[in-house]
Amino acid sequence: MLSILIPGYNYNVVALVLELQKQCLECNINFEILVFDDGSKLFLDENQKINSLEKCSFKVLEKNIGRSAIRNLLAKKTKFDSLLFLDADTIPIHNNFIKNYISQINEDEKIVYGGIQYQKGKPNKSKVLRWKYGNSREALSVEKRQQNPYLSLLTLNFLIHKNIFATVCFNETIPNLRHEDTLFSYNLMQQKIKIIHIENPVFHLGLDAFEVAIKKENESLLGLKYLIDRELLPSDYVRLSEIAAKIDKMKLNFVFALFYKITMPLFLKNLSSNNPSLFIFDLYRLGNLCNLYSKHSITR
Structure with missing residues (x-):
């Protein structure tokens, strides 16, 4: 009935x-849990203990x-048609997490996204930027996610039918x-596949320290530009691009690029502080882009 797929790394x-x-056994369903590292x-x-x-x-x-590639590989190795993808650094918040997803399994062509939450308490200084961004921009209510259902999909907690994944994979x-x-x-939007947003969140546990978060953000901007350059993604799909x-x-790129180079040290000082500004983070990202x-254009 349900294949739970977890890509992992360190x-x-x-x-x-x-x-x-535990939750699958309580629901008395046929299931498998595959973790590929x-x-x-x-x-x-x-992690070898999982095999027991x-x-x-x-x-x-x-x-x-x-x-x-690892997500696609996981999907190819499954026994069942309903695929639940979860990131390794997550944990279900509620004990009816699996039950909630099972109730969504039917013949409708759709993807179901359960949402994400972050810890309420402020973490140590090095992780505040990622925590603040996650709480503000990712840990959204169902109502807010439904306003922009496709961009609100984070692939760390979603249910998809194998047939859909065969049509639209990574x-x-x-x-x-x-x-x-x-x-x-x-x-998914191009294929007109519905995304259903429900309240079935996981905690995101793997908060990155500032240096890692900034490195990943810089990589993310390179990736975004790459997709736009190759017309895989229209520039107006993401607000920043x-x-x-x-x-x-x-023709004002040079102005913003110069502004970015001049202000970058000041921006990074703020973003690494105990009270980073998301407005400054957005300016940093825009200047970088x-x-x-x-x-x-970026080459391979």
Whole structure:
């Protein structure tokens, strides 16, 4: 009935698998939990314990194949038609998490997204930026998510039918620079596949420290520009790239790129503080993207 698919990388997934297995057994359903590790070097011994659990398996890939490819590979190895994707650094908030998803399984052509939440208490200084951004921009109510159902889809907690995934899967031809989920949501929109938003969240546990968060954001902007350059994604699909494209058309990239280079040290000082400004974060991201627009198109 249900295949639960968890791509992992350098993360201990045992607690997540135990909770999911417990809920599946309580629901008395046919299920499997597949964890594929993308060439990690950490937590391998701990995660091997998963293989001793009923209807659960853990496999380590010989080399890192990237976020898109590992999700596609997981889907190909499933027994059942209903696929529940979860990131390794999540944990269900409620004990009826699986039951809620089971109630959504029917013949309708749709994807079901349950949402995400972050811890309420403020973390240590190094993780405040990612925590603040997540709470403000990602941990949205069902009502807010429904206002922009495709862009509100985060691929760390969603249910999809195998037939739909055979039509719209993750693009493996793009560099492993993030925004593969943005492209996935855009392709779903192109195919007119509905996204149903429900209140069935997981906690996102893996908060990145500031240096890692900024590195990932810079990679994300490279990935976004790559998709736009190759016309895989229209520039107006994401608000940030829509603004950058308008600046590009007005031939003002050099102004924003210069502004970005001058202000970057001050911006980074604020963003690494205990009270980072999301407005400054948006300016940093826009300036960075305009700087990319001012250069030649990104090549592979």
